[in-house]
Amino acid sequence: MLYREAGQFKTTYAEDMAIFPIRQDRMAIAILLGIAFIGVPLLADFDIWPFGSDYLLRAILLPFLILALAAIGVNILVGYCGQISLGSGAFMAIGAYSAYKLGTGVHIPLAWLGFAISIPPLPVLLAILLGGLTAASAGILFGVPSLRIKGLYLAVATLAAQFFFDWVFLRVSWFTNYAPSGSVNAPTLDFFGLNVGTPIERYLLCLIFVTVFAVLAKNLVRGNLGRQWMAIRDMDIAAELIGIRPLYAKLTAFAVSSFIIGVAGALWAFVYLGSWEPLAFSIDRSLQLLFMVIIGGLGSIMGAFVGAAFILILPILLNRIPSELGVPLSTETITHLEFIIFGSLICYLLIKEPHGFARLISLGKEKLRLWPFPY
Amino acid sequence: MIGLGQFLEVLIGGLMSGVLYSLVALGFVLIFKASGVFNFAQGAMVLLAGLALVRSLDLLVAWGFPLWVAIIFGISFAAVIMVITAWLIERLVIGPLVNQDGLTLFMSTIGVTFILEGAAQMIFGSDAYPLRLFPTDVWLLFEDLFPGGILVNKLDVWGGFIAGILVAGLAIFFERTKTGRALRAVADDHLAAQSVGIPISWIWFVVWLAAGLVALVAATVWGTKLGVQFSITFLALKALPVLIIGGLTSVPGAIVGGLIVGAGEKIAEVFLGSYIGGGIEYWFAYVLALAVLLVRPQGLFGERIIERI
């Protein structure tokens, strides 16, 4: 009853093309944003369970937001442009390490030229964004093979980027400022003189990033560029015939996607971990991001969030249930059970809805629209 | 600086370990060829087969059976486990997902990976279990020709021998048997195959079973090399570049890919690695794969991808 478009007339083209053409959708998004931006901090401030403890913010919401952001990036490449990538972890690492270098000052001695390139430490915000840009340029470079290699072959080829950058950040000690162990510490999170330290501040920081990038991404995929990507995804030869340049479309997808992933990587390192090593961006991370996108639904920004929640939070929940209920199981058994149940749920979900949560959501909307009189 | 003896030794060692990767890659090829599913669970299947084998073997030996009886029964037991696994996967996961997109099927095999890893370790234990089926000592060849000789590991030779038999067997199976021909028909076009009366779910069960048995063979060799333990699942990542170089759909391709990757990465690591800090073989294999793909996008022996609008 509540979800009806009837009576909502669109009188201008602008209204027709609005991001959320249906009023109820707009309200839902507004409420969601309200809860995220105002509700959660308020609840945390008044110590209302479960927001009072740091746990929810620091161990659940923070990684959830950052990985959702990365999943949006992956979704642009895999979901919208159809280029399967298993190198997302590497692009996160590039974002993280270049932001780290830029945030702590870059010094490249060029002895044979007789001078050195020195950049003083940049403000954190700038470092993070430039980290994203570095990741974008690496993305373009590793996107070039996609013009020739397709499908699963491309997926494995992107692993070259994954393993290569894992190695680079382990071996080239310049990137880690010659730290003896190769593990580096994020600079202080100083945004325009505001020190972001407490969990709630970190949460809000990530939330702002995620919101801004989600809106940007949503608009990008609705526009000319996004349509080009989708045309390439659906059939690249046909797209080429109707005048879409595959080179431009594929490389922009790689660039935009790597940029977002790079920013997410910088946030993951600076805001969530605080201190990290290349293993934080290993192949497991790449796979995790790809799972999020597939489970959430290819080609859906909303799906990236749901997928991230499913892949990240469900195992934690499964892991905690037995001990919270007081079932006497060893952590070993719990973890094995967690694996089995998690795997079963993935299979079950895919059999029920092969296109992931995004399709479930849109089906739900359709049903809601007709409720209670379906035809 | 680099002696010929050393070069030959590294080359031979590389070729041999490449064949061992091929053992894992073969499982991928079988399933992809017949059903278009990129089976991420192959590593987990090796773990499951290995654990089933080594645990039953240990138990039988502890009960006082002679070793050869234990080995025969252990292998049969593991084979039965693989039959059940293949049947369950086809019934519960792959069957219901007929005609779905490749990425969805890939994701579902990841679900299977989680289930297999959890279940295998829950049932059979998560410790490291030593397995000694093959000799692991070495031969030193041409000792009079090169100082120190050329070192060849017997296990590697066994691995190469087994891989050879396996490929020959699979080739005969594909080319000569009725099921094999049906399998190729399904691989070409499963709707057409179904319409001429080929029981598609039976065929898929057969490929998953074949992949399971290949996993068991891989587990005997790799289990002897490493001991049967969780880390064995990481082999899947070493098998991917092999698979891609050879082509996703070619059985001999898996062997040739293995030889190229093994020789390439070992030579790079030993002779190039020391100059740039070492540890390069992981990414070198993938860069090699990338280079091959740029020349032949479907791998060396893969079926040419023909796209129509």
Next chain:
Amino acid sequence: MVRNKLILATAVLSGVALATPAAAQNEQFIPILSYRTGAYAVNGVPFANGMADYYNLINERDGGINGVKLLVEECETGYATDKGVECYERLKGKGPTGAAFFNPLSTGITFALTEKTTTDKIPIITMGYGRSDSKNGAVFAYNFPLLGTYWSAADIAIQHIAKEVGGFDKLKGKKISLLFHDSPYGKEPIPMLEVLAKKHGFEFTPIPVTHPGVEQKSQWLAIRQNRPDYVLLWGWGVMNGTAVKEAAAVAYPREKMIGVWWSGAEPDVTPAGDQAAGYKALMLQHGAGKFPVHAEIEKHVYAKGKGLSEPGKVGEVLYNRGMVNAMLGVEAIRKAQEKFGKKPLTGEQVRWGLENLNLSDARLKELGFEVMLKPIKISCSDHEGAREGRVQQWDGKNWKVISDWYTASQSDTEPLVGDVSAKYAAEKNIKPRDCAKES
């Protein structure tokens, strides 16, 4: 759709389940970050069992520490840093006073937690691993790399080699390679070994092995060609066993291989069988075997059926190490209770206990750890407390102690500790405490 609602309902229900508050009484909460699954489970399981059994012993035999029961909860990290952080956040606030301390048993997790634990004021005990520079308690107030850091380990290993070759002067021109796990764990000893190589004039080559270390053929073929005089092994999990096997395959003498104390346990050598005979490893003071404390554990824990380990594995190297680790934590709490009263303590109070921990030979004997351990005395400037080690050798069946005690030379390690910790302090704007004023 109905089914999907079911999934949703389960998720909501489990959310409710998380709400049940923990019983708050006279209990001290102690978390165990363990890994019983994944690639490193083989080494993680005995360690976790040793810890849990010792805590259980304290509860069963003594009714806790001075009447304060220990409330222990395990969390599975799988040796993964992000899961370790999640576990830390999950457990840090449990119990009436929060976690007493953390033992991450992973150098990566230690790095990730160092800053967080300082903010949350919870000490982090990294016995024989972790950040080597955290020995400097003036900068790292909450890190306790008890009994020895990797830099001490490197120093002891070189001392032993010097002894075998007949003196430090004989090290000149020798070739020593380090086969290491390519992660912060494996890379930690490199700067120390470089310093020592310069000092003694031996040729040092680090050789990385990519995680998890299942494939080492090319590394060993290179070793076969270069014939280093010694190979130091800095591995963990499957990497150790594979290294020993590959060494046998290329006929590198196992007697010339010296593992760090994390590469010298039973699971590292048993897969290789007889081929491992001769392989040597450092000891983090203790080795394998049973001591008076094991009798206590068997009497009070295993006899009641509450033991976690297979009885045959009680007394293995890593089991013992878990026990030692647990004991040091318990003694720190006991020490802190002297000052703050016999009640559950906060992490900050336990930190004081750790920093003032002083276990004499007599006390260790009372605890049943005689012979296993040397006295340990921790202070503000020395969070390591003891730097002693021995070398053991695998004879094909058992680990045998083959050396006297070595003490890592402070004159070797101290400059590096000072440098690196000062750099960290500058990076993080930490003003080092003045240890002269601490009591």
